[in-house]
Amino acid sequence: MVETRQTAREEAATSALAANRAAGRKVAVAESCTGGMVSAALTDIAGSSDVFSAGFITYSGDAKKRQLDVSGEILETFGEVSLATAWAMAAGVLANSDADVAVAITGIAGPGGGSEKKPVGQVVFARALRGQDPDDYFTQRVQFDSKDRAAIRHAATLFALDLLQPARDSLRPSEDIELPA
Numbered sequence: 165m166v167e168t169r170q171t172a173r174e175e176a177a178t179s180a181l182a183a184n185r186a187a188g189r190k191v192a193v194a195e196s197c198t199g200g201m202v203s204a205a206l207t208d209i210a211g212s213s214d215v216f217s218a219g220f221i222t223y224s225g226d227a228k229k230r231q232l233d234v235s236g237e238i239l240e241t242f243g244e245v246s247l248a249t250a251w252a253m254a255a256g257v258l259a260n261s262d263a264d265v266a267v268a269i270t271g272i273a274g275p276g277g278g279s280e281k282k283p284v285g286q287v288v289f290a291r292a293l294r295g296q297d298p299d300d301y302f303t304q305r306v307q308f309d310s311k312d313r314a315a316i317r318h319a320a321t322l323f324a325l326d327l328l329q330p331a332r333d334s335l336r337p338s339e340d341i342e343l344p345a
Contacts, residue, residue, distance in 0.1 A: 232256025
């Protein structure tokens, strides 16, 4: 199982890097619940430095504020696991890097920490392109159908790597979805 997960991450990262290299773009990510797994997957690939610009691991609200300029008002009003926070994280990545495309991830990987409103397995993603109207940033709340921390983090990493693909440039804010982890 671990080898299968590692292979899937490596394939997704290799594909994201190759596609963005071909498009002449740099990518960056902001991670909370994945704790650097997306950045690690990308930088595990030799030669990634021409495409991967930056990875921000902002596990706490304070880190989100300091590193990504997420406002305290957003965090207090909507919470760390929210569409607004993920959106602000993605905007912060673009403001604090030279990336052309940014992906942000925040969620509840478990096994504890969930609530009725924000259960374990809920992960929120945002994707922003440099020069894009901020109203058009892609945001997505996903409920991964698992209580297994490793499975949720792995599934969130794969989802984020897919969001880095240039083919996802036309994505816009969408409805909540449920996926297996």
